[in-house]
Each structure stands twice: as C-alpha cells, then as structure tokens.
Amino acid sequence: xxxxxxxxxxMIASSILSSIKDLFxxxxxxxxxxIASTSTWVVIGxxxxxxxxxxxxxxxxxxxxxxxxxxxxxxxxIRQGAFVIKQRYLPFDRVQNVKTNTPFxxxxxxATSLVLETGSGGDDASFTFPALYLTExxxxxxxIDRYRKNDLKIEQGGVKEDQAITExxxxxxxxxxxxxxxxxxxRKIHFTPTRKDVLKASILSASYIVLVPILLSIFQQxxxxxxxxxxxxxxxxxxxxxxxxxxxAITLLILASIAFGVIQTFLKYGKYEIASxxxxxxxxxxxxxxxxxxxxxKNVQAIEMRQSILKRLLGLTSVKLISAGxxxxxxDPVNSLYPFLPTKRAxxxxxxxxPGFEITTEMKRMPTSSLVxxxxxxxxxWIIATGVILYFFPQWWWTSIILLILxxxxxxxDYRFAKFTINGSFIQLQTGGWEITTxxxxxxxxxxxxxxxxxxxxxxxxxxxxxxxxxKPVYVKTLAxxxxxxxxEAYYWYKQ
Numbered sequence: 001x002x003x004x005x006x007x008x009x010x011m012i013a014s015s016i017l018s019s020i021k022d023l024f025x026x027x028x029x030x031x032x033x034x035i036a037s038t039s040t041w042v043v044i045g046x047x048x049x050x051x052x053x054x055x056x057x058x059x060x061x062x063x064x065x066x067x068x069x070x071x072x073x074x075x076x077x078i079r080q081g082a083f084v085i086k087q088r089y090l091p092f093d094r095v096q097n098v099k100t101n102t103p104f105x106x107x108x109x110x111a112t113s114l115v116l117e118t119g120s121g122g123d124d125a126s127f128t129f130p131a132l133y134l135t136e137x138x139x140x141x142x143x144i145d146r147y148r149k150n151d152l153k154i155e156q157g158g159v160k161e162d163q164a165i166t167e168x169x170x171x172x173x174x175x176x177x178x179x180x181x182x183x184x185x186x187r188k189i190h191f192t193p194t195r196k197d198v199l200k201a202s203i204l205s206a207s208y209i210v211l212v213p214i215l216l217s218i219f220q221q222x223x224x225x226x227x228x229x230x231x232x233x234x235x236x237x238x239x240x241x242x243x244x245x246x247x248x249a250i251t252l253l254i255l256a257s258i259a260f261g262v263i264q265t266f267l268k269y270g271k272y273e274i275a276s277x278x279x280x281x282x283x284x285x286x287x288x289x290x291x292x293x294x295x296x297x298k299n300v301q302a303i304e305m306r307q308s309i310l311k312r313l314l315g316l317t318s319v320k321l322i323s324a325g326x327x328x329x330x331x332d333p334v335n336s337l338y339p340f341l342p343t344k345r346a347x348x349x350x351x352x353x354x355p356g357f358e359i360t361t362e363m364k365r366m367p368t369s370s371l372v373x374x375x376x377x378x379x380x381x382w383i384i385a386t387g388v389i390l391y392f393f394p395q396w397w398w399t400s401i402i403l404l405i406l407x408x409x410x411x412x413x414d415y416r417f418a419k420f421t422i423n424g425s426f427i428q429l430q431t432g433g434w435e436i437t438t439x440x441x442x443x444x445x446x447x448x449x450x451x452x453x454x455x456x457x458x459x460x461x462x463x464x465x466x467x468x469x470x471x472k473p474v475y476v477k478t479l480a481x482x483x484x485x486x487x488x489e490a491y492y493w494y495k496q
Contacts, residue, residue, distance in 0.1 A: 004070040008111040011067070011131035015060035023049065059083075069129065071143060076116075078127060090127050092147040094118045097295045097323060100137060104288035110134045112290075114141070141294075145280075187275040187282060190352050191338060191345075201340045202258075202265035204310065272338055276353050281321070283337070297354055299323050301469040302441035305346065309434060317346040322441075322475050358426050359440050363419035366482060369460045371415040373481040375408070376456050382407050410434070420482055422493050429467065429479045439477040441469055449494040451487050463487035 020027070030045045063082035070077045075091045097117040106112055114129040114137045129137070193201070270287045276297075284292045302322040311317065318339035337349060347359055386400040413433025421428050427446075430438040448468035457463060462481040469475045 004068045005136070006068050007064060007129060008109070008131035008133050009064065010106060010109055010111045011064045012060045013105075014113070014130050015063065016057060019053070019056040019060075023053070071140065074147065076127070076140075078129075088127060090116065090118070092144050095144055096299050097293065098141055098144070099294075100141075100290075100292040102134075102286075102290040102292075106131070107288075107290070112137050116144075187277045189273060189275045190349055191272075191274040191341075193269055193272050193338060197338075197340065198266055198269055199262065201269055201338075202262045204314070204316070204340055205261070205265055269338070274337060274349070274353070281353050295321060295323050297356075300354060300357075301445045301471065302439055302475065303350060303354075303357060303359070304475075305438040305440070307343075307436045311340075312436065315343050316340050317343040319346050319350060322469050322471050357440065357442075358423055360421060360423045360428065363421040363428060363430060364486070366415055366418045366420075369483065370418065370462055370481040371412070373457055373460045373462045374411045374415050376460075377411075379404070379407050415481075418479060418482075420479060420486055420490075422490060427467065427490060427493065429465075429477050431477075431479055437477075439467070441467060443494060443496065445469060446494065447474070449491065451491055457481065465490055 026045075026049055030042060030049055034042045059082045063080070066082065066085060067078075067080040069079070074093075075089060078088045078090070079085055080088070095116050095118060099115040099117065100112050101115075102112040110133060111131050112134050114132055116127040116129075118126065129140075132140070267287045267289075269285060271290070272285045273283070275282045275284075280294050280296055281300075282292070282294045284290065300321050300323050304320040304322055306318045306320070307316070319337040319341065321336070337346065341349065347361075350357055350359060382400070382403050385403055389396055389400055410433050414431065417430060417433060417436050419428070419430040419438075425443045426440060427443070428438060428440050430436060446467050447470055448466075450466045452464045452466070453462070460481075461484045463484050464478060464480040465482060465487050466476060466478045469477075
C-alpha cells in the first residue's frame with residue numbers, strides 16, 4: 001500500500017500552458033496585434049488579462065499543493081481541487097483502459113500524464129493524473145495490472161478470494177509476482193513500421209499539404225504587426241520575371257512540403273508499436289511526445305475497418321478498436337491500429353490480437369430493390385441547396401444539376417458497397433461509398449439492435465437495421481435498405 005502522494009510539479013507548468021493556450025487569441029490581440037496601441041480599451045484589456053493570468057498561476061500552484069492520491073488495497077483515492085477539494089474513489093476492477101501521454105518537455109523531467117478510463121459516464125468516465133513521476137506511473141499501472149491478474153486467477157479457481165490481495169511482506173509479493181509472470185508471458189510485439197511504411201504513411205496522410213496553410217498563417221500574423229507585403233510583392237515580381245527561377249522556387253517549396261510531411265509523420269509513427277499479452281493490447285506512438293494505450297481484450301466491443309478511395313486502390317485498411325470507456329488523448333485517438341496497413345495484414349493482425357474475433361471477406365450484397373429504395377429517398381440536401389442557389393445566385397443554376405448528379409452517384413456507391421453477413425455469433429455491416437466502413441461485433445457485445453421501415457421501404461420489402469455498442473459516445477452503425485428476410489434473420493440472431 002502506498003502513502004498519500006502529490007503529483008509531479010510539472011502539473012503546475014501543464015496547467016499554466018493550458019491556460020496560455022485558452023487565452024492565446026486574447027494575448028495575440030492585446031500584446032501582439034495592438035502592441036503599439038495606447039487606446040483605453042487596449043490598456044484596460046492588458047491589465048485584466050495580466051490579472052487573470054496571475055490568478056491562474058496562483059490557482060495552479062494551490063491546486064498542485066492540495067491535490068494528492070493514495071493507493072489502497074483494492075482502489076485509488078484521489079483528492080483534487082484548488083479551493084474546493086473533491087475526493088474521488090476508483091476501485092481497480094472498474095479500470096477499463098489505461099493511457100499515458102508524455103509530451104517532449106515531460107521527458108526531460110521523467111514525468112508523464114496518466115488516464116485511467118472506466119465504463120461509467122459523466123465525471124467518473126476517467127481519472128486523470130495530469131503529471132506523475134514516470135516511475136510512479138509505471139508502479140501504479142503495475143499495481144492495477146497485478147490486481148487484475150490476481151482477480152483473473154480467482155475467477156479461474158486458482159486461489160480463494162480472500163487470498164487475492166492481502167498485505168503481505170515484500171518477499172511474498174515478489175514470489176507471487178514471479179508466479180504470475182510465468183503464467184502470463186511477456187508482451188509479444190506484433191507490428192512496428194519500417195522506413196518504407198513511414199514514407200508511405202507520410203504520402204498517404206497528405207501531411208505535407210499542411211505546410212502551405214501554416215506559412216500563410218504565419219505571414220498573416222507577422223503582416224498584421226509589421227508590413228511585409230511590399231517585400232513579398234517585390235519577391236514575387238523577381239520570381240515571375242524568370243521561369244527558371246520560378247520553377248526552382250516551386251520545386252524547393254514542394255521538396256520542403258514533402259520533407260515537412262515526412263518529419264511530421266516520423267515524429268508521430270516513427271516509434272509506433274502494437275503488442276499484446278494474454279489479457280491486454282498495447283499501442284504506443286510518438287518520437288518526441290510519446291503516447292501509450294492499453295486495453296483489456298475482453299473490453300473490445302467491436303472492430304471498425306475503414307478504407308478511403310485512395311486506400312482502396314492501394315489495398316490498405318485502417319482498424320479501430322471500439323471499447324467501453326473509449327476517449328481521445330490530447331485530441332488524438334490512439335486506440336486505432338496503424339492506419340496504413342495492407343488489408344491482408346490488417347485482418348491477420350486482428351486475428352493475432354483478438355483470437356476470438358472472426359472476420360470474413362464473404363459478405364452478401366444488396367439486391368436491386370435496395371438501389372431503388374435509396375434512389376426514392378427524398379434528396380432534402382439537393383432540394384434546399386437548389387432553393388438557395390436559385391434565390392440568391394440564379395446565374396449559377398447549373399451547379400444544381402452537378403449537385404443532383406453527385407447525389408445520384410453517392411447513393412449508387414452506397415448501394416454498390418453496402419454488404420451484410422452473419423457469421424456464427426458475429427455480425428458484419430459494411431456501408432459507405434467514398435469511404436467504406438465495416439463493423440464487426442459479437443452478439444453479446446451489442447447493447448441494442450433495432451429495425452426501422454418507412455412507407456417506401458415497406459412497399460419495396462426493405463428495412464433499415466441499427467446496432468449499438470458501448471463507447472463514448474455510444475457507437476451506432478446503420479445499414480439502410482436491406483431485404484426484409486436479411487433484417488429478420490439479424491433480428492432473430494440477436495434475440496438468441
């Protein structure tokens with residue numbers, strides 16, 4: 001059992017940086033754009049912003065000083081808050097997923113942030129440790145993992161419940177852990193990208209396109225303070241006077257964009273790794289800022305596979321693990337497998353990570369009645385857009401025809417790639433035209449199954465089905481206009 005401990009002091013810096021990010025536009029307005037202004041509203045705004053910033057710094061320091069956590073026999077107790085202390089209690093058996101995020105500046109101080117996800121909603125959906133010593137984070141994750149292994153051993157009848165977790169001596173704990181390690185072998189690494197994979201990812205992710213908007217944004221911010229438009233116009237005239245110089249400049253810009261894309265992709269996927277053991281799947285990524293995600297295999301509710309047009313042409317697929325307690329970490333979802341896997345490798349990787357999941361490539365296509373039903377749906381978007389065009393921009397009437405053609409094409413593609421199959425206790429639903437999405441879930445993992453039909457569908461003998469899986473938010477998959485016999489088959493399959 002651990003004593004009550006505080007977070008790493010970097011929690012203060014992290015809180016201050018988050019406040020600066022929230023106040024960025026106000027800082028830009030009062031201290032950059034209007035840096036030379038002496039207007040009353042600007043001066044007052046600066047003083048108010050400075051006062052707010054000082055208050056935020058004081059709050060961050062007080063909150064760090066008054067925030068602590070304590071590891072008990074079967075739970076963690078977290079006390080947090082600056083002026084109002086809130087105590088939260090988390091039993092180990094409620095922890096679903098574990099995520100860590102280590103920004104590059106955390107690494108210099110051997111610190112990381114830790115998120116423990118539960119299957120609950122609201123404020124109890126996750127427990128966040130904004131900054132922990134790296135050793136403490138690993139120790140905390142190890143304690144939770146050890147508890148789960150003991151709990152699993154109880155379920156398997158290996159030991160009695162009252163012997164699962166007791167306050168024993170350090171020697172006895174070490175012996176127990178050694179036995180558990182023998183029972184649960186080391187993690188097996190299933191995938192790490194090669195240099196070729198990273199290069200392919202940098203091209204397919206189109207991250208190199210981001211360089212131009214970034215340069216334009218920097219130019220606008222600088223130009224709002226210092227007038228550099230004149231110099232840029234002179235530079236443009238110099239380049240346009242010679243086609244050779246212009247060609248060289250364009251080539252250098254393209255090379256710089258490609259280099260930017262490769263570097264950005266390498267920083268994200270250069271140290272990417274997918275591993276697993278008997279109980280959990282581990283995904284890690286990032287070179288400067290590291291992120292780690294672990295999920296219990298039995299908590300995976302469904303598998304989602306996606307293919308854009310370009311990925312379809314190149315035979316690539318991205319795979320996402322749908323799980324209870326699912327959430328993003330720092331705006332970046334890490335519960336997806338490497339997004340540029342060859343389709344065959346993606347399927348085999350799912351089989352390696354989740355032996356219980358069965359994915360079949362043989363799926364039933366929709367009949368012609370499904371296409372007719374799709375075409376007969378009222379095209380509300382086209383009707384509204386046409387009304388707006390004819391009223392405000394009558395000279396652009398021809399765009400309505402293009403929009404109608406696109407609507408028809410999209411509906412045909414949705415029909416062309418819509419598929420469905422039941423494979424034992426598993427169901428697979430495939431939808432989409434420009435981007436194909438396939439859901440694979442098990443009967444006991446679907447929390448809800450529903451069927452719907454309107455007048456047109458009833459006349460044509462087709463039905464819309466929906467499945468729901470636990471997630472945050474709840475993951476809902478809809479397959480429209482499938483034959484009534486198929487829908488009834490799926491309905492009775494779910495009722496079994």
